[in-house]
Each structure stands twice: as structure tokens, then as C-alpha cells.
């Protein structure tokens with residue numbers, strides 16, 4: 328049975344799961360969640376995921392939530408992208424935890440506040456605060472990628488697919504690839520992997536909300 332990923336195109340967290348499955352050649356199909364009209368707060372969705380978030384993966388009898396958890400599930404089932412040595416596998420976990428807290432956790436929120444809230448409700452001070460914190464986070468990633476091709480190993484891993492997840496989106500939220508040359512080249516390397524697709528090509532979205 329094909330796995331079903333509850334997701335929406337604007338969600339970088341869902342993209343981590345979608346990209347991991349796609350690059351690992353794991354059969355999946357998207358189920359669109361109408362986040363912008365409150366679906367994640369509905370009773371039906373909360374039954375599926377009491378945490379009220381995408382991504383949610385239905386894979387046979389299993390219902391999995393949390394993007395990193397889903398990425399590990401796919402990596403373990405396929406034997407791909409988990410790290411090629413025990414040391415690399417520890418690094419993969421370390422960078423996924425870092426991403427979920429420091430990078431995606433803040434970038435997702437900042438992009439939402441700066442683009443998807445109605446203009447008169449966008450909190451300029453909060454956005455500026457997070458953008459300043461994020462600059463330090465981009466600097467850490469950029470420095471780490473100087474002299475290495477991949478975040479956690481000598482080959483691509485799910486840590487790369489976590490850390491990159493908000494960095495391909497076109498909506499402005501304070502991240503400019505030109506400011507971070509090592510990140511820029513690494514994003515190109517990921518995009519050159521066979522089967523790579525942009526989040527808006529991989530998952531259905533609400534284009535009217537992006538206009």
C-alpha cells in the first residue's frame with residue numbers, strides 16, 4: 328500500500344518527509360491539509376494527530392508524526408540516507424535535532440509571520456527579532472559547510488533534507504542565498520540529486536494564499 332503523507336506545499340516540515348521519500352524511491356501520495364482554513368485545528372485532524380501538525384504519514388497500520396521521526400522511519404525502511412558509519416549516524420541525529428529547534432523551528436515561524444498573515448497583522452518587531460536570531464543560525468550552517476559537501480556525512484543524509492527544508496521557498500523572510508555561499512552551493516548539490524523536486528512541485532498548496 329502506498330504511504331499517504333498529510334501535508335501542504337507551504338510546509339517545510341512536510342517537505343522534509345516528502346523529499347526523503349521521493350529521493351529514497353519510497354512510494355507515497357500527498358493528502359492535502361487545508362492549513363490556511365484551519366484544518367489542523369479540526370476535530371477530525373486532531374484525531375489523526377493530537378499535536379495538530381503536519382506532516383502526518385499513514386504507512387500501512389502505522390501513523391507517524393514529527394518530520395524527523397518520519398525521516399528516520401523512511402531511512403530505516405529503505406536503508407538510505409541514514410549515514411554510512413556509526414559516527415555519521417550520530418551526526419545525522421545531532422543536526423536533525425539542531426535543525427528542528429534552531430533552523431526550521433524559527434524559519435518556518437518567521438516566514439509564516441512575514442508572508443501568510445494578513446499584512447496588517449504582521450508583527451514587525453517579532454519578525455525582526457527572529458530574523459536577527461536566524462542570521463546567527465545561517466552563519467553556523469554556512470561555516471559548517473565550508474570545506475564539506477554534506478551536513479553530517481560524506482554523502483547526503485536525512486540531516487541535509489531537514490536543514491534545507493525552508494531554504495528553497497521564494498517568499499522573503501530574511502534568508503538570501505547570496506549572503507551564504509557555502510549554503511548556496513550545498514542547496515545546489517541537494518537540488519542536483521536524482522529525483523529532487525521543489526516543495527511546491529512535490530506537495531499541493533494554496534497558491535491564492537501565496538499571491
Ligand SMILES: N[C@@H](CCC(=O)N[C@@H](CS)C(=O)NCC(=O)O)C(=O)O
Pocket residue numbers: 337338339340341362367368379380381382392393394395427435
Ligand atoms: N516539530 C514538528 C513541527 C511541525 C509543524 O510546525 N507543522 C506546521 C506546518 S509547517 C503545522 O502543521 N502547524 C499547524 C498549526 O500550528 O496549527 C515537525 O517537525 O514535524
